[in-house]
Amino acid sequence: MSPQRAGLRAWLLSEAPASRGQARLGDLYRSGLRFRRNPLALAGLIIILLLLLIAAIGPLLAPFSPTDQALDLRLLPPGAEGHWLGTDGLGRDILSRLLHGGRITLAVVVLVAIIVAPVGLLIGTVAGYAGGLIDSVLMRLTDIFLAFPRLILALALVAALGPGIENAVIAIALTTWPPYARIARAETLTIRNSDFIAAARLQGASPARIILRQVMPLCTSSVIVRVTLDMAGIILTAAGLGFLGLGAQPPTPEWGAMVADGRKYLLDHWWVATMPGLAIFVVALGFNLLGDGLRDVLDPRGDR
């Protein structure tokens, strides 16, 4: 290790940081070190980084257009005539469609996560901290959403709103938030009576301030872990909606819809459904591994 790197490391791991920024970076660095000790989590991270890369530059790498049909080249097996992963029933290159579809998958996942995590966190912490009537009302509302099977409710919503990727995102988000509210509420209940909350109340902090500054920072880590673990499920639900024809509409190269397309040829031309299926599997696995690793790093009970 070069002297500069050793110096940086000592600066990051300092027991007596000299500034707010150094304290925060040091905390991040320590988390990073814990994360690095888990090879599976690293593998998950690499998969997700690859997905990000594909979403960013995938369309540039694609050898063919994802939508151009070539009926004379339909259902070519993998490797034939420059189509590494073969072609589908309309002669479109599967690799190119997968590379273009990465962006859609990522967009769905990110949009759902951005909507779901804050909503669940807010409802859960408010219910847990306020207690009483507010708690009852918010939790019964959560129960109502939890009582429906997720895919069925999403189906109903998409059927009402009309098929399409945006409506699929809304439908998935509306059916995914209740578990987050539950987690955040449970976490809030364990900390609402602790002395540091009492101290904040004694300082004259308003309930909103206590929820935002004291309660939420302690709930976010478990919510982040849960989001990461749920991303696999979100991808699968999006793929499921696509498969049922209620998500992305043709010719959008959405992975779930591609699996649905391949169903017709499943017995004679296995690659048409298998390739997008493998892509969904790998990305879902990546999110799951990353989530497990994040749980070890972010769990506040782990580093006390």
Place this chain on the structure above:
Amino acid sequence: MIVLRDLTVTFRAGARDVHAVRGVSLDVAEGESFGLVGESGSGKSTVLRALSGLNPHWSGRITVAGQDQGRRRPKAFHKRVQMVFQDPYASLHPRQTVDTALSEPLRIHRLTDALNARVERALTDVGLDRSFRFRYPHQLSGGQRQRVAIARALILEPSILLLDEPTSALDVSVQAEILNLLRRLRAARALTLILVSHNLAVVGHMCERMAVMKDGAVIEELTVAQLRAGTVRQAYTRDLLRAGRGYTAGAGAKPPGCGTPWT
């Protein structure tokens, strides 16, 4: 400064009402240091929590600095009355640096001018140097944490400080340091103190007057001189006193004051 009249605190336990505090009346003068002693479950901490506004289930009268207090306290009350908790491991937010913990009260009360200077002064006042400012609680020892908790309570410059067993979660050697720090701060800032403790030695070290509580009621009020002379009226107080001495004697047959900080 502080007047309690017929303070009663009731908890609901299922269908039953539990009276944790029954008709406690106390007067604490400005600048006085007052002790509340009793065994666990005697209601002494509950009196403190009702006084501070943390426990709203009370009846009776609470007057602080001439103002009758209701269930909800105004911001000005919080600037005047602060509290230090028993367990320094639970009273600091695990994800906040010392800096955040100390600047939060200032932000709440919009005293953000010279924030840095105030935070650093609060740290030096409790005997911590500036290098502690950006540490997380898990990087501090128990005694250091309690110093941070004291600094947090004093940063709003309150005139009344409530201490809920401030040393009972600490090592004996650290206990004496914290008690001496509190004595010094009290003298420097003319604080009015109410100290809750089950340890008569601690109360004897810190306070001029004290009330002995049993089963939610005050059974005797006495001065430190009376405590030292052993002229107590109630048999229960005598038992407490003997229990405290027995503890010190058992810890190596030292005279009272060596094992525990008695002065």
